[in-house]
Amino acid sequence: MAKNKENIRNFSIIAHIDHGKSTLADRLLELTDSVAKRDMTSQLLDDMDLERERGITIKAHAVKLDYKADDGEIYELNLIDTPGHVDFNYEVSRSLAACEGAVLIIDASQGIEAQTLANTYLALDHDLELVPVINKIDLPAADPERVAAEVEDVIGLDCSVAPRVSAKTGENVHQVLERIVADVPPPEAEDNAPLRALIFDSVYDNYKGVIVYVRVVEGTLKAGEMMKMMATGAEFNVVEVGYMRATGLEPCDVLSAGEVGYITASIKTVRDAKVGDTVTKTQWAAEEALPGYRKVNPMVFCGVYPADGADYEALRDALEKLQLNDASLTYEPETSGALGFGFRCGFLGLLHLEIIQERLEREYNLDLVTTVPSVVYKIHLRDGSIVEVDNPTHYPDVAEIEFSEEPVTNAHIYSPPDYVGAIMDLCQDRRGVFKDMTYISKDRVDIHYELPLNEIIYDFFDVLKSRTRGYASFDYEISEYRRSSLVKLDVLLNGDIIDALSFIIHTDKAMARARRIAERLKENIPRQMFEIPIQIAIGSKVIARETVKAMRKDVLAKCYGGDITRKKKLLEKQKEGKKRMRQFGSVEVPQEAFMAVLKLEEN
Amino acid sequence: MRGLYIHIPFCKSKCSYCNFYSFVPDNNQRDSYLNAVLSCIEKWSEKNLSFDTVYFGGGTPSFFGGERIAAILKKSRACFEISPKAQITVECNPSSVDEKLFRELSSAGVNRISMGMQSSVSKERKALSRFSEKEEIETAVKLAKENGISDISIDLMLGIPFQTTESLNESLDFLFSLNITHVSAYMLKIEEGTPLSENTNAFVFPDEDSVCDMYLHTISRLSEKGFFQYEISNFSKPGFESRHNLKYWLCEEYLGIGPSAHSFLFGKRFFYKNNFQSFLSGEEPVFDEEGGSEEEYIMLRLRLNRGLSQKDFKKRFQKSFSPGMISLAKDFSEKGFMSFDGETMKLTSEGFLISNYIISKLIEE
Numbered sequence: 001m002a003k004n005k006e007n008i009r010n011f012s013i014i015a016h017i018d019h020g021k022s023t024l025a026d027r028l029l030e031l032t033d034s035v036a037k038r039d040m041t042s043q044l045l046d047d048m049d050l051e052r053e054r055g056i057t058i059k060a061h062a063v064k065l066d067y068k069a070d071d072g073e074i075y076e077l078n079l080i081d082t083p084g085h086v087d088f089n090y091e092v093s094r095s096l097a098a099c100e101g102a103v104l105i106i107d108a109s110q111g112i113e114a115q116t117l118a119n120t121y122l123a124l125d126h127d128l129e130l131v132p133v134i135n136k137i138d139l140p141a142a143d144p145e146r147v148a149a150e151v152e153d154v155i156g157l158d159c160s161v162a163p164r165v166s167a168k169t170g171e172n173v174h175q176v177l178e179r180i181v182a183d184v185p186p187p188e189a190e191d192n193a194p195l196r197a198l199i200f201d202s203v204y205d206n207y208k209g210v211i212v213y214v215r216v217v218e219g220t221l222k223a224g225e226m227m228k229m230m231a232t233g234a235e236f237n238v239v240e241v242g243y244m245r246a247t248g249l250e251p252c253d254v255l256s257a258g259e260v261g262y263i264t265a266s267i268k269t270v271r272d273a274k275v276g277d278t279v280t281k282t283q284w285a286a287e288e289a290l291p292g293y294r295k296v297n298p299m300v301f302c303g304v305y306p307a308d309g310a311d312y313e314a315l316r317d318a319l320e321k322l323q324l325n326d327a328s329l330t331y332e333p334e335t336s337g338a339l340g341f342g343f344r345c346g347f348l349g350l351l352h353l354e355i356i357q358e359r360l361e362r363e364y365n366l367d368l369v370t371t372v373p374s375v376v377y378k379i380h381l382r383d384g385s386i387v388e389v390d391n392p393t394h395y396p397d398v399a400e401i402e403f404s405e406e407p408v409t410n411a412h413i414y415s416p417p418d419y420v421g422a423i424m425d426l427c428q429d430r431r432g433v434f435k436d437m438t439y440i441s442k443d444r445v446d447i448h449y450e451l452p453l454n455e456i457i458y459d460f461f462d463v464l465k466s467r468t469r470g471y472a473s474f475d476y477e478i479s480e481y482r483r484s485s486l487v488k489l490d491v492l493l494n495g496d497i498i499d500a501l502s503f504i505i506h507t508d509k510a511m512a513r514a515r516r517i518a519e520r521l522k523e524n525i526p527r528q529m530f531e532i533p534i535q536i537a538i539g540s541k542v543i544a545r546e547t548v549k550a551m552r553k554d555v556l557a558k559c560y561g562g563d564i565t566r567k568k569k570l571l572e573k574q575k576e577g578k579k580r581m582r583q584f585g586s587v588e589v590p591q592e593a594f595m596a597v598l599k600l601e602e603n
Numbered sequence: 604m605r606g607l608y609i610h611i612p613f614c615k616s617k618c619s620y621c622n623f624y625s626f627v628p629d630n631n632q633r634d635s636y637l638n639a640v641l642s643c644i645e646k647w648s649e650k651n652l653s654f655d656t657v658y659f660g661g662g663t664p665s666f667f668g669g670e671r672i673a674a675i676l677k678k679s680r681a682c683f684e685i686s687p688k689a690q691i692t693v694e695c696n697p698s699s700v701d702e703k704l705f706r707e708l709s710s711a712g713v714n715r716i717s718m719g720m721q722s723s724v725s726k727e728r729k730a731l732s733r734f735s736e737k738e739e740i741e742t743a744v745k746l747a748k749e750n751g752i753s754d755i756s757i758d759l760m761l762g763i764p765f766q767t768t769e770s771l772n773e774s775l776d777f778l779f780s781l782n783i784t785h786v787s788a789y790m791l792k793i794e795e796g797t798p799l800s801e802n803t804n805a806f807v808f809p810d811e812d813s814v815c816d817m818y819l820h821t822i823s824r825l826s827e828k829g830f831f832q833y834e835i836s837n838f839s840k841p842g843f844e845s846r847h848n849l850k851y852w853l854c855e856e857y858l859g860i861g862p863s864a865h866s867f868l869f870g871k872r873f874f875y876k877n878n879f880q881s882f883l884s885g886e887e888p889v890f891d892e893e894g895g896s897e898e899e900y901i902m903l904r905l906r907l908n909r910g911l912s913q914k915d916f917k918k919r920f921q922k923s924f925s926p927g928m929i930s931l932a933k934d935f936s937e938k939g940f941m942s943f944d945g946e947t948m949k950l951t952s953e954g955f956l957i958s959n960y961i962i963s964k965l966i967e968e
Binding site: 529 | 791902957
């Protein structure tokens with residue numbers, strides 16, 4: 001069974017969002033005849049609807065391609081796709097750790113972007129051989145030579161032989177395969193050793209249980225053997241091993257060192273097959289796990305409630321199902337006076353939050369209300385203890401607090417120089433601390449700021465995009481917790497605190513935000529039979545106030561003859577509208593009012 | 604007994620706020636329409652219907668001409684049973700009436716006129732693109748009376764451009780000077796698609812609070828002069844209610860003839876499409892839905908000052924008010940929007956102003 005490991009190439013494709021990663025992957029599949037042309041739907045690797053729509057890859061996937069190279073030899077190419085967003089950096093790093101090389105795609109019109117660099121650094125951290133590819137040469141604005149020069153300058157990669165391709169039309173894509181064969185080294189792999197296989201992804205399948213995607217670093221694994229997860233200690237009897245093909249799973253007898261493949265073992269939850277963990281065998285176990293495993297902690301939390309209380313069970317089932325496939329999603333039951341029964345959910349970042357929310361609404365047909373996202377604050381109490389607060393409801397009494405800390409990120413924004421002023425204004429406004437600014441080329445600047453995480457979790461990226469007409473890109477990583485001056489704002493309607501609207505904010509921003517929220521609520525709460533005071537308070541001190549005047553007029557002056565049916569329908573519509581309202585004490589608040597407060601975009 | 608409605612889809616010119624189905628006819632459209640109405644009446648004759656109210660609405664029936672209206676009435680009497688005491692109303696525009704018209708109407712049996720004035724203040728009328736002069740209104744009323752039609756209703760509008768409480772008083776005083784029997788006072792609703800809705804920036808409208816105050820003011824001034832409110836927007840001297848319109852609010856039946864005319868007959872609601880040509884070609888009406896549901900009944904009865912009584916409700920639906928409805932009614936009563944003595948629910952003037960809200964709450968229960 002001695003396979004020729006010299007002919008194995010394990011590689012990833014890395015790129016900034018929209019630089020054409022999935023399209024190139026599709027072309028590689030076609031060129032290696034891994035999938036018949038007629039079966040190709042565009043972007044085959046992104047098989048979740050949402051991914052295809054958003055054009056981003058959320059979960060990593062892998063596929064094995066057989067390629068007959070120009071030298072006449074057959075090569076086994078293992079393409080490990082990586083998620084393309086900062087929220088999933090850890091997953092990216094595990095996928096990269098499973099490879100010896102990476103294809104780095106750069107858009108021939110846009111050049112280097114934030115995630116181009118972020119991913120390049122990640123790849124270099126893993127000692128990967130980089131294969132630069134300049135894509136989208138079919139675009140009218142394409143300038144491959146300028147971009148090649150930029151890559152040589154900024155990254156220091158020789159681009160003289162870098163393929164200039166159009167993944168869309170297929171032009172020159174063949175060269176990419178040749179470069180992979182020539183430049184990416186084969187794995188250094190020893191079959192005769194205790195098994196160590198790196199889990200770079202796992203997905204739940206209704207029939208097989210969890211399918212664990214691994215890169216075998218050393219040793220071999222067969223069906224029937226007992227395997228063990230080194231981080232969790234869980235043991236399983238291997239049911240099946242095999243390769244991922246573009247068209248489905250292909251069982252094999254044995255997975256050996258250097259190969260990429262899958263394992264099934266009747267594993268019930270992805271939590272038992274965590275990304276980054278090392279698989280070994282119970283008999284002849286490895287002494288040491290592969291480096292780099294880390295428990296992923298959610299960074300952003302929010303309350304998720306069914307709009308209709310009757311959907312609570314359905315929401316719980318849906319979260320349970322999503323969690324089967326997403327070890328980084330956390331949830332626990334939470335009760336809100338305002339919203340009833342729901343869940344406190346934890347996410348890797350805002351995109352992750354949005355994806356989950358959208359999947360719940362779309363795939364599970366749930367109508368949701370979510371509360372303001374919060375980061376995890378560390379509150380140091382006078383008694384010397386530290387509490388971690390991700391829910392404003394649990395914010396301790398002010399009198400007990402010695403001081404508070406909030407997470408701060410290292411953020412890099414890449415943009416044409418024209419927008420530097422606008423970007424710096426935005427960062428300054430978001431309590432950013434300027435670190436430095438580097439011209440990576442004459443029309444590309446890297447602006448480095450320290451930004452508090454709570455300033456970027458709701459709308460930072462949207463605002464950045466709009467202020468730079470979409471030209472800026474953005475990347476961040478959490479750097480540390482830092483002492484900060486925080487307060488909790490409460491929203492009171494008709495004198496009652498609406499717990500779901502409370503949030504934690506920096507003292508300097510409290511006043512402006514409070515006013516804005518009060519205004520927004522006033523605009524969005526319809527007049528009711530009595531006057532409704534809206535108050536925003538810190539503790540017992542009201543810092544902003546608005547009033548929704550009592551409703552005086554809501555009448556059909558003219559009602560006869562013909563349109564009785566129509567008038568009745570009008571009233572029924574009004575009745576329907578009321579159903580979408582939430583009753584808080586005596587006040588009815590439409591869902592839109594919540595949304596308006598949550599999405600306080602700037603004007 | 605049922606009511607008969609005849610829609611006349613013609614106007615001399617379109618008013619800026621109006622969204623009823625009407626247009627400016629060319630030469631022979633009026634005659635071809637007359638024939639279509641006559642044959643439509645003929646079609647219905649086999650149902651042996653009897654009516655005690657007839658109402659010509661529009662559009663501008665006065666612009667259709669007295670002879671044609673007389674012809675329709677004659678045909679109706681031949682095909683239906685029209686009660687000798689029937690209230691027969693014709694809507695008139697002061698700009699399209701003369702002595703001859705009233706003579707013809709009167710001799711055809713018309714005994715009630717409803718006239719659009721909207722305001723006695725010229726600037727306000729013009730903003731609504733109503734071009735008749737105040738004096739023409741006076742003359743029209745006088746002519747109607749001289750020809751034996753003394754049951755006269757005048758339309759007044761609240762919340763129109765430039766209107767203030769002072770100018771409203773002027774309109775009310777003018778109205779009182781006409782010595783009439785009935786007033787309809789509507790708060791202007793800017794309907795989508797009307798010229799006014801596309802032109803709201805051209806005018807200064809009174810704000811919502813002022814309109815509410817005008818409404819309350821109108822109710823009290825009318826009542827001082829002996830016009831009692833019997834519906835949200837309708838007032839009359841005792842015994843001079845619009846019996847035809849009352850049928851709508853009492854959830855009784857009626858037949859409507861003409862494009863866009865709706866009917867409630869044999870328990871069903873249906874209507875003729877608002878398409879002139881398809882009416883001329885004799886197209887059948889379109890079924891809308893079963894009529895007379897509880898919700899409809901509650902919605903309509905609460906528009907009336909006499910309100911919604913437990914007794915009538917029980918008689919019609921063989922059941923009492925739901926506990927939810929009763930507790931809501933009590934709640935609204937405490938807040939001054941309703942009176943409820945355990946038997947009858949009646950909205951107060953403040954209640955009328957937010958009747959959509961109240962009714963939609965009640966029918967939810």
